Amino acid sequence: MHMIEIEEDLRLHVREDGTPDGAPVVFANSLGTDLRLWDHVLPLLPEGLRIIRYDKRGHGLSDCPRGPYLMGALVRDAEAVLDALNVRNCLFVGLSIGGMIAQGLAVKRMDQVRAMVLSNTAAKIGQPDMWQDRINAVQKDGIEALADGVMERWFSAPFRETREFHAWRNMLIRQPAEGYAGCSAAIAGTDFYTPTSGLRLPTLGIAGSEDGSTPPDLVRETVDLIPGARFELIRRAGHLPCVEQPQEYAAVLSEFIKETGHV
Numbered sequence: 001m002h003m004i005e006i007e008e009d010l011r012l013h014v015r016e017d018g019t020p021d022g023a024p025v026v027f028a029n030s031l032g033t034d035l036r037l038w039d040h041v042l043p044l045l046p047e048g049l050r051i052i053r054y055d056k057r058g059h060g061l062s063d064c065p066r067g068p069y070l071m072g073a074l075v076r077d078a079e080a081v082l083d084a085l086n087v088r089n090c091l092f093v094g095l096s097i098g099g100m101i102a103q104g105l106a107v108k109r110m111d112q113v114r115a116m117v118l119s120n121t122a123a124k125i126g127q128p129d130m131w132q133d134r135i136n137a138v139q140k141d142g143i144e145a146l147a148d149g150v151m152e153r154w155f156s157a158p159f160r161e162t163r164e165f166h167a168w169r170n171m172l173i174r175q176p177a178e179g180y181a182g183c184s185a186a187i188a189g190t191d192f193y194t195p196t197s198g199l200r201l202p203t204l205g206i207a208g209s210e211d212g213s214t215p216p217d218l219v220r221e222t223v224d225l226i227p228g229a230r231f232e233l234i235r236r237a238g239h240l241p242c243v244e245q246p247q248e249y250a251a252v253l254s255e256f257i258k259e260t261g262h263v
Helices: 071-084 097-108 128-141 144-154 163-173 177-188 193-197 216-223 246-259
Strands: 002-007 010-018 023-028 049-054 090-095 113-119 203-208 230-234
Touching (some): 023 071, 071 097, 071 177, 090 097, 097 113, 097 177, 097 193, 128 177, 203 216, 216 230
Parallel strands (some): 023 090
Antiparallel strands (some): 002 010
16 A cells, blocks of 8 residues: 655555566546455455556545546546556556546557456536536535435345445445545536547447446446457446456456456
8 A cells, every 4th residue: 555646735545466577457546435345355366466446536545636537637647656556558447437537548558558447437427417416515514415325326126135245335435525525516417428438449248137327228328339348247236346246357357457458
């Protein structure tokens, strides 16, 4: 666990696991979560990988600058993290807003990203008015005001009856409200349909059958913009299939890792 200084007054929390000289696989998590999002999946991946995770600005143990944020800034943050770690030709796995960051980074830095996984994400998510309503609610009453609705979109009904579910709700409401609102503004201002349609790199799309935030058809629409991209649907899972169905998620991801020659 260490901090990387991105710019003055902005340090991002980064964690590396696995084999230091292995093929790099970078994970970017969703809005309202920190890098622990991937804890259940990582032990199930092939050995020999250099696994890199980071908390985006305003989340987890990273600094929380004043918002609103632009997607370009979030992409630059990821770029700076990889440059600081001397990472090239990585497999970038992004979920939700992390998948938007993946698209932006793949367009900007072809030397850094040789393959990507677009999990529970899209080139454009929601409408600006919807995001502004959420930003207003968070700024007025905190993330707790949105938590129950978010949880319904994130998780299938059976998972919401488990004990583990409450830990994820706690993770959400303990993120800085400024960071949640700032990243919401970044999503609101992003439409990657044109740049993503110009990408030509190995791509895997993953969706959850019960996802209320980025439904399977929305994910597939984005994945279909990239020639040769593959789409996988994970059943009995919502917006965070790596949490609800980690074994299936890891199996799909591991197959893609091997297909792309990353091990």
